[in-house]
Structures are given as C-alpha cells and as structure tokens.
Amino acid sequence: MLIQVEQLTKDYTSYSLKGRQAFRALDNVSLNIQAGSIFGLLGQNGAGKTTLIKLLMGLAYKKSGNILIFGKEPDTDIRKRIGYLPENPSFPAHLNGGDILQLYGKLSGLTGSVLEKKIQDTTAMLAINDALNKVVTAYSKGMKQRLGLAQAMLHDPELLILDEPTDGVDPLGRKSIREVLTFLKEAGKTIFINSHILSEVEMISDRVAILGKGKLLQEGSVAAMVRSDIEYSILLENSLERLDDALSAEFPELKLANPITLECQIKDSGELNRLLSRLIALNYTILEVHRKKVNLEDVYVKLMQESIK
C-alpha cells in the first residue's frame, strides 16, 4: 500500500470569550491506497477532506492514529516524492508563471536545463506554455489551477495529492485535466483527488472514500459502489391504489411510484426474479422492467441523507 491511514483522529481547538472549544475534524478514519491507482475523496464542506490531506502532507498534526506514506511517517524528505495542489493555491502576486515554476522546481531540487525542460513539458501538457511570461495576477481561475497542477507535477513525483484540481476550470479544461491525470496513472503514478465534482471522480477514480462529519461513511471501488444500489422500476398493466400487504412485508423496499409503476432496490438478480415471480403469482401483468442507472452522485446523496438522519 502506498498510503496507509489507521484510526486517524484530528481535533482543532479554538479560543474565544466563551472559553476553549474543541472540534473533531476527523474521527478514527482508516484508509488504504494502492500504488498506481486514482483514489477519490468525497464529502460535504466541513467533512474533513482537506484536513485529511493536510495531515498526509504534514501541514497539520494528528491527535492520534497512524499515517504511513511509502511505508514511512510523512517527513520533509518524503515530500520529494509527492506533488501537492492545495485547494486555493496562492502564488506570489508579482511573479510570472515561469518564475513561479522556477522557484518551486528549485525548491524540489531541480536545476538548470533539467528544470527548464520539465517546465516546458509540463506546461505544454497543461496548455499554459504560452502564458509563462504573464504575471500570475493576469491568470484566470482555470489557468491558476493549471499552474498549480504544473508545480505539483514538475518534479515528477510518484504520488500526486490534489485538492479540488478542477475547481474553477471550464468544461474543456476539466476534460484536458482528466486526460492528464489518466495519462499519469498509466505512467504508474498514484493520484489522490479531493473533489466536489462527483461525475468527474466517478469517471477517473478506481476507488473512492466518502467522508461525513469527520467519519468514513463508505470506501470501495467505484464499480462496487454503484452496483451495490441497483434500483429497478416495474411497469404494470394493472392500475393499483395500494400495494398488497403481503408483498410489502416481503419486499420492504418496494414502493408505488405511481398507480402503474413499482420501484424497488434489489440486491441481486435472484431477488429480482423472486419479486417478479411474486407479482405474476398475484396476477399482476408486467409490461416492462427497467434498471435505473445509479451513479456515484446517487450513492453519495443517499449516504449523506442517511448520515443526517
């Protein structure tokens, strides 16, 4: 495992006239991230996503638990192997894009022609090579994000930790960033993404974790998550006013969406067959069985609603 997080807990303390107040940002979170994969971290604002990233990067200090990256506790030396894009990168306002990449490249140990080549290649890949002589204050939000991504990729790190990498980027830009990330994954890099854009995470991630109020609500492969919640709608010829009591008792998830449509979450094909057999036995005429496509957003919304309850 490239990243191992075990029972990680983080508290923030604030002081006011009311006294000392502690807030638990992360509560016993455990995660394992495989090398060469794209891992998506999801959660509402304040769920603890950025806190988790800051703990991984050594920017914040844990209360308890363990973090191992490349098999070691995060330290200054390990950052040579990590590229990081913060949620709101703030660049030195008076420098141009080229100067900024020179600075971060040098701090990462690159020099001379190697650094120049890396800057050229990375900015060409992210389509900002024409803007390197522009002062960074003249950059659009999307260009700043791409510059942020460029500085994270510059030293060819094995692990990229990206906090909202496509925030403020237009749809075409988002597509090109997705392509870059997929290319990096194919090149053997491990990518950890925190994003609000669920469709994007679904498109590129191998595994995702969903955080809610500092707790890990669910973790697994994207394919397994969207498969675990298969929903069917069944169109009937007969019009119904209410569901048969015996049927409701046997299939508690079964709902009457309208007088001729039943909806039900089904765990597997066996359960679907059983439901259909029961409906036929009860003299219902089935016109159509439609499998509703469940995406990551549906899974996420459902989890969030459950966590609020």
Place this chain on the structure above:
Amino acid sequence: MNQIAILINYTLKEALKRKIVYAYLVLVSLSLLIIYFTTTLTTGNSQNGVAEISLHGTSMQAFATMLTAKVVAGFGGFFSLMVFFSTLTVFPLLFNKGEAELFLTRPLSRTSFILGRFMGGVILGMLTALVFSVGVFTIVGVRFSIWDASIFMFPVYATVGMCAIFAGAGVISMLTNSPVAGLILSYSMFLLPPAKEMLSVFPAVKPFAQAVAALVPNTGLFFSGFPADAIRGVYDSSMQQLLIAGLFIIINIAVTILIFEKKDI
C-alpha cells in the same frame, strides 16, 4: 542552506517587481536632489539657505560628517516609512496559508522557511538603506568634493532596526494569526518611548513601563538618532539598545520558529 538561499533570492526577485520599490527609488532620488540643490556651504554664520551649514571654524571633513548626520536625522523617519511600505507584504505574508502551503509541501523544513523569508526581508530592507546611503555619499561627494564614508553606519543600524521589527512581527503574527496585525503592532514599537514617558507619571505603572522599555528595542531611533550619532562618532546611547535589539531578535525568532513548528497550517 541551499533552500534558504533560494528563498532569499526569490524574496528579492519578487520585491524588485513591485512598484512600491521603484516609488521608493524615485523618492530617494528626489530627496537627494533636494539635498544637492538646497545645501550651501558658507564661511560665515548666514541663515539664508534652506539647509545652510557653516564651515566657520570646522574642517571640510567635519562639515561632511555634520551634513551626513543631519541628512540621516532628517530623512530617517521618512526612510523607515518607505521601508514599511516596500517590505509590507514581503516578510509577514509568509504566514499567508495558501502561499505557505505551497512552500511547506516541498522538501523544506519550517525553520528554513522562516529563516529564508526573514533573511530575504532583512536583506531587501538593507539594500534599500544601502541605496539611500550610496545616494547621500555620492551627492555629498559630488557637491562638495568630500567623500565621507561615515554614512554607511546608516544601513548597519537600519538593518538592526528592521530585524527587530520583523522578529517582533513574526511572533505577533503567530499569536494573532494575522500577518498584517503582526507588522502593524511590531511597528508600534516606535511609540514605546513616548508611551513610556506618558506612563511614567503614574507610579503604579511606571515599573511596568520601564521593564517594557528595557526589553523592547527603541526601533525608531535605529533609523535616525542612533546612526546620526554614530556618524558623529558618538556610540554611548546606542550600545545598550543594540544589545537589547540583539537579544530581542534572537528570542523572537526562536519563539516564532517554536510556535510555527507546532502550528497547523
């Protein structure tokens, strides 16, 4: 050490792209031109010139020293204000979270980060003082053919003053989580001497005022009074303050690093 050098280089490079630094150079040039055109040399005690200085009974060298000291005493306050504006966003903004994150996720220790930014800010301030000093040295030399190097005491004292301000700003920024508040409060060290005088009339707070004055350097004098005295060859008043400033700088930088090492970014 290499990382610190990169940070110093970057701090200077970034500062030199700021308009405020060029505004400073223009203002220094204008001030030097004023000195050039308004200072006249007389052999009597005439009071007609704006900055008329009498050579009566003094040597040319003594005259040059006197003129230089007057310029430093007169322009020191203005200079410190210019330093404030030209370095306002250089050192204190190191605590800007978005910017600090990008630095601290490199193979760079927090101590190196603090020292690199601190030294970058101080070197920038020292260079601005040096520009002013070279200007005065040149103007006095060209105008009166006296090449008096005593003006170069000014960057020495000004640098110590700036170190003290930045060191104070570091600790206050850490405690308040506000870099700008840190710098403003640190600059308020200028107000300590008059505050001490005012508070001394109240017996209850007099010991406290004296204790603060003994622990906090009188930074205002490092930009005018002390270098002006040093140019005249008088060091008595500044030696104790140099010692206080030295201790103040070391303690404050150490405390800044200690807090920063434990702080969540």
